[in-house]
Amino acid sequence: MNVTKSIFDRELSGYFATPVAYVFLIIFLVLTATFTFEIGGFYERGQADLSPFFDYHPWLYLFLVPALTMRLWAEERKSGTIEFLMTLPITPWQAVLGKFLAAWAFTGLALALSFPIWITVNILGSPDNGAIFAAYIGSLMMAGGFLAIGACLSALTRNQVIAFILTVVVCFGFLLAGFPLVLNLFSAWAPQMLVDGIASLSFMTHFSSISRGVIDFRDIVYFVLLMGVFLYANTVILQLKQAD
Amino acid sequence: MIKVNALTKKFGSFVAVDGLSFECAAGEVIGLLGPNGAGKSTTMKMITGFVPPTSGQITVAGYDVATDSLAARKCMGYLPEGAPSYSDMTPRSLLEFVAKVRGISGDRLESRMTEVLAALHLEPVLDQNIETLSKGFKRRVGLAQAILHDPDILILDEPTDGLDPNQKHEVRELITSMSTNKLILISTHILEEVEALCSRAIIVAEGKILRDAPPSELISESPTGKLDDVFRAITGGKAA
Numbered sequence: 001m002n003v004t005k006s007i008f009d010r011e012l013s014g015y016f017a018t019p020v021a022y023v024f025l026i027i028f029l030v031l032t033a034t035f036t037f038e039i040g041g042f043y044e045r046g047q048a049d050l051s052p053f054f055d056y057h058p059w060l061y062l063f064l065v066p067a068l069t070m071r072l073w074a075e076e077r078k079s080g081t082i083e084f085l086m087t088l089p090i091t092p093w094q095a096v097l098g099k100f101l102a103a104w105a106f107t108g109l110a111l112a113l114s115f116p117i118w119i120t121v122n123i124l125g126s127p128d129n130g131a132i133f134a135a136y137i138g139s140l141m142m143a144g145g146f147l148a149i150g151a152c153l154s155a156l157t158r159n160q161v162i163a164f165i166l167t168v169v170v171c172f173g174f175l176l177a178g179f180p181l182v183l184n185l186f187s188a189w190a191p192q193m194l195v196d197g198i199a200s201l202s203f204m205t206h207f208s209s210i211s212r213g214v215i216d217f218r219d220i221v222y223f224v225l226l227m228g229v230f231l232y233a234n235t236v237i238l239q240l241k242q243a244d
Numbered sequence: 245m246i247k248v249n250a251l252t253k254k255f256g257s258f259v260a261v262d263g264l265s266f267e268c269a270a271g272e273v274i275g276l277l278g279p280n281g282a283g284k285s286t287t288m289k290m291i292t293g294f295v296p297p298t299s300g301q302i303t304v305a306g307y308d309v310a311t312d313s314l315a316a317r318k319c320m321g322y323l324p325e326g327a328p329s330y331s332d333m334t335p336r337s338l339l340e341f342v343a344k345v346r347g348i349s350g351d352r353l354e355s356r357m358t359e360v361l362a363a364l365h366l367e368p369v370l371d372q373n374i375e376t377l378s379k380g381f382k383r384r385v386g387l388a389q390a391i392l393h394d395p396d397i398l399i400l401d402e403p404t405d406g407l408d409p410n411q412k413h414e415v416r417e418l419i420t421s422m423s424t425n426k427l428i429l430i431s432t433h434i435l436e437e438v439e440a441l442c443s444r445a446i447i448v449a450e451g452k453i454l455r456d457a458p459p460s461e462l463i464s465e466s467p468t469g470k471l472d473d474v475f476r477a478i479t480g481g482k483a484a
Contacts, residue, residue: 010333087292088345109466
């Protein structure tokens with residue numbers, strides 16, 4: 001646990017050692033505000049809730065999370081620091097978990113800094129704050145899913161651009177897994193069970209109920225399992241490819 | 245302390261290390277010598293558990309590196325080739341990170357930091373970003389993290405590369421001072437370093453051990469009394 005915490009601390013302070021953290025935080029906050037007020041029609045809707053805010057989170061994460069995760073392993077491999085790191089008495093799980101949790105905590109901070117929007121809606125009306133809190137939790141869980149996918153794919157390559165593009169494509173697939181765009185690719189030839197299985201993997205389906213403030217245990221389990229699977233895959237890839 | 249048995253590493257059809265076997269004990273300073281591409285670094289990467297061997301066994305301090313890599317890594321300090329380290333950290337934060345991972349804290353951390361920083365003259369750059377440091381300082385930061393936990397076994401891949409003559413001398417003195425109770429395995433291109441430092445030289449080329457003898461014995465075989473000539477004769481004239 002101490003080792004994981006050491007890696008977590010190093011990674012988190014690494015974000016703030018360069019302008020990466022500040023650029024990310026500012027862009028995240030500017031974009032959430034733009035989507036909420038300009039595109040989402042926050043004022044025009046006349047409803048005291050944060051749907052216009054949360055509805056755009058999947059699309060924001062689609063590009064911002066891969067930008068955060070692309071360097072996690074690709075940079076270590078490119079600069080050779082992976083040899084320094086993985087010859088310390090550190091297990092692959094500790095390394096993977098430490099890096100992931102730091103990225104997740106950082107995303108959590110970005111999300112938390114959007115609190116003025118929450119305050120605004122409380123000034124303007126009487127929203128269901130329990131539902132908004134639930135939606136924040138849901139958004140954080142979904143970000144964890146995106147991050148786990150990105151971290152895993154970053155371990156596949158030493159090129160950060162490739163890691164970014166791969167993550168965007170795979171996350172896009174997960175986002176739209178329940179939509180005709182993806183399902184039509186399978187419905188012509190795959191058995192219905194498989195098509196239903198793919199549809200049930202959709203981020204949008206699992207996020208849409210949480211974003212309205214309904215926390216379904218199955219949605220939480222889905223995101224936890226998704227993180228578990230991709231982080232496990234990350235450790236396997238790390239062991240297979242760390243020295244390549 | 246280190247036992248290497250029939251160690252082989254293949255990358256596709258290329259055989260980087262070909263049936264290497266040797267044993268070494270505490271108190272020895274072993275120089276791994278060979279032309280570029282001889283398999284020196286790959287051997288070191290396998291001993292430290294970073295690269296899995298294609299076949300063969302390695303035990304470090306009694307631990308099998310394949311099955312008990314973590315325990316083996318706790319006994320070792322390793323300076324990888326090129327001394328990679330996190331450029332956005334300072335030497336202080338990097339050493340504190342390594343100390344935490346290796347479970348060093350409190351008074352022991354303080355005393356080890358003082359000793360290591362003094363030995364490698366790192367105090368002036370302690371709070372400077374590593375990316376802004378000269379090659380010599382970067383190498384010394386790499387050495388510092390390798391010796392911070394005072395390990396029984398040190399694996400140093402080209403420890404004096406990039407250092408100026410004075411710094412080279414100091415690092416050699418440091419290695420000599422640590423050698424009484426440790427096993428130190430270094431790879432180097434500098435033959436005078438082998439003469440000055442090593443109790444044993446293992447000459448490898450194309451993944452195989454060509455000679456394993458004390459430097460003094462090798463020098464005695466040379467009509468000119470120079471290790472360079474013996475090295476060239478053994479490795480078939482390939483440049484060091």
